[in-house]
Amino acid sequence: MHVAVGVVVRSDGKILIARRLRHQHMGGCWEFPGGKVEAGESVQQALCRELREEVAIAVRTLEPLVAIRHAYREKTVLLDTWQVTAFSGQAEGREGQEIAWVALRALDQYHFPDANRGIITALKRARPGTAHSARGR
Ligand SMILES: Nc1nc2c([nH]c(=O)n2[C@@H]2O[C@H](COP(=O)(O)OP(=O)(O)OP(=O)(O)O)[C@@H](O)[C@H]2O)c(=O)[nH]1
Numbered sequence: 483m484h485v486a487v488g489v490v491v492r493s494d495g496k497i498l499i500a501r502r503l504r505h506q507h508m509g510g511c512w513e514f515p516g517g518k519v520e521a522g523e524s525v526q527q528a529l530c531r532e533l534r535e536e537v538a539i540a541v542r543t544l545e546p547l548v549a550i551r552h553a554y555r556e557k558t559v560l561l562d563t564w565q566v567t568a569f570s571g572q573a574e575g576r577e578g579q580e581i582a583w584v585a586l587r588a589l590d591q592y593h594f595p596d597a598n599r600g601i602i603t604a605l606k607r608a609r610p611g612t613a614h615s616a617r618g619r
């Protein structure tokens with residue numbers, strides 16, 4: 483399962499996380515917002531759509547962070563993860579989910595699915611790069 487995942491970074495450096503709903507896979511865990519890439523969609527398009535649907539933000543620029551393949555007992559996911567370096571809108575949990583803005587060093591205090599370990603490691607290593615436009619992809 484190909485999943486578009488967004489690490490949304492605010493100007494103060496804090497990162498957007500959301501809490502998965504009880505009935506979902508990994509319910510109760512915190513996540514970086516995102517969702518499945520649908521047929522005919524690029525990963526960037528999926529990411530823009532999911533962030534609008536789930537947390538009401540419009541992506542302006544993004545850059546690749548890391549892709550993590552992880553096998554859960556029930557399924558294997560490819561977390562195609564992008565850093566969102568500019569966006570507009572006020573984040574809110576559009577599906578009734580809790581959201582939080584947290585500092586990178588505070589992420590360890592939240593419980594994420596096992597697959598996310600590699601994302602957090604990559605994030606800690608990440609250096610500012612060249613932002614790619616979200617348009618025209
Ligand atoms: N969005 C997101 N999904 C993650 C993360 N970590 C992780 O293991 N996943 C897994 O990736 C899979 C797909 O993500 P999703 O459930 O958000 O997909 P979606 O928004 O299209 O869901 P839907 O089927 O309710 O419409 C889930 O099995 C989820 O548990 C993460 O940080 N963010």
Ligand SMILES: [Mg+2]
Pocket residue numbers: 515516517518532536
């Ligand atoms: Mg989702």
